[in-house]
Amino acid sequence: MARTRRRSPSHLxxxxxxxxxxxxxxxxxxxxxxxxxxxxxxxxxxxxGRISRVDYSTVSAILNGTTWPDLRTIARLEAGLGVDLxxxxxxxxxxxxxxxxxxxxxxxx
Numbered sequence: 001m002a003r004t005r006r007r008s009p010s011h012l013x014x015x016x017x018x019x020x021x022x023x024x025x026x027x028x029x030x031x032x033x034x035x036x037x038x039x040x041x042x043x044x045x046x047x048x049g050r051i052s053r054v055d056y057s058t059v060s061a062i063l064n065g066t067t068w069p070d071l072r073t074i075a076r077l078e079a080g081l082g083v084d085l086x087x088x089x090x091x092x093x094x095x096x097x098x099x100x101x102x103x104x105x106x107x108x109x
Contacts, residue, residue: 009033010065017065024091031087032074033063039081052080 009029010016017034021027036059040048045063049056054076061067069077078085 006068008066009068013065017063028087028090029062029065029068031090032069032085033065035083035085035087036077036081037063039077039083039085048077048081052077054080 009021009026012023012026013019013021013030017030017037021030036048043051044056045059046056048054049059052059054073058067058069058073059077062069062073074085
């Protein structure tokens with residue numbers, strides 16, 4: 001049976017990354033992308049990738065919201081840039097308080 005392809009974060013929220021998402025998982029990806037952009041401090045995706053040991057195309061994809069970054073990638077970016085990128089408390093904020101929404105997997109969650 002073929003695996004259903006997930007929609008990317010930027011396809012699940014209008015105005016990526018500037019508009020807040022109603023789904024907590026998308027909001028985490030959005031805030032992470034914003035924090036990454038700020039932490040890059042003018043560096044290119046290539047330079048950020050080099051210092052973090054992450055392929056530059058992955059850095060670009062995170063910024064553009066076309067991928068769901070995995071934990072290894074996030075950990076490498078945090079170590080390379082010397083900052084915390086993971087947004088804490090999103091599940092406790094407004095996105096989760098609004099109740100179940102259709103998530104990136106096509107089911108309410």
